[in-house]
Amino acid sequence: MRIFKSKIGKPLDKWLTEEQFRSLKNKRFLYVISSNMDTYKRKSTEELVVEFGQGKGTQPASRLKDYISCYGYTDSKRPWMGCKLHYLFITEKSKKVAAINSMVHKYELKLKQYARKNNLLVDRGDERTLIRPSK
Numbered sequence: 001m002r003i004f005k006s007k008i009g010k011p012l013d014k015w016l017t018e019e020q021f022r023s024l025k026n027k028r029f030l031y032v033i034s035s036n037m038d039t040y041k042r043k044s045t046e047e048l049v050v051e052f053g054q055g056k057g058t059q060p061a062s063r064l065k066d067y068i069s070c071y072g073y074t075d076s077k078r079p080w081m082g083c084k085l086h087y088l089f090i091t092e093k094s095k096k097v098a099a100i101n102s103m104v105h106k107y108e109l110k111l112k113q114y115a116r117k118n119n120l121l122v123d124r125g126d127e128r129t130l131i132r133p134s135k
Contacts, residue, residue, distance in 0.1 A: 002090040007133040009034055009084025011074040016064050016085075024061035024090065028104040030054055030111075031064065032087035035071045040080040048131050049122050050086060052111055054104055086133075 004015075012033060031053060038049040055063045067083050074082030091103055099105055115121050115129040122128045 001092075002088075004085065004088040004090075006084075006086055009086045012064060012083050012085045013068050013073045016061070016068065021061045021065070024055065024064075025059065026093045027060060027090050028054065028056055028093050028099070028102050029060060029088055029090040030104045030107050031085065033064075033067055033083050033085050035067075035083045036074070037071065037080045046132060048086075048133055050129055050131055051127050052087075052108065052129065053127050054108055056099055056104075 004010075032050050033052075034048045034050045051067075053063065055061060064085075071083040072081040089104065089107065111129070112126045116126060120129045120131070122130050
């Protein structure tokens, strides 16, 4: 089990090197990211709109690459481009544990329940949540 944590976030395109990508093969993980576009639109550093989800399947890190494709690469001249990784909880994939019984799945479910219960959902779906990183 490994954990990456950062309140301010690390640019996903800088963090997800080929080495990191390969190290996530055959793993399960829970990620929390924020898009620079949402942060730029809100003009607030006290609240962030984050998305969370699971990396699963044979190439789970492809999910993180999808975010880079969607939001683009971090660019200081265009501050709305890119996204940041705030949290990554990584576990080994085991054939003895079904995905639905994994710690990653259970943590994601708890996050969704907490967000719904505390009215923190933003826009679409139940993976986009408003957080206050200072707390």
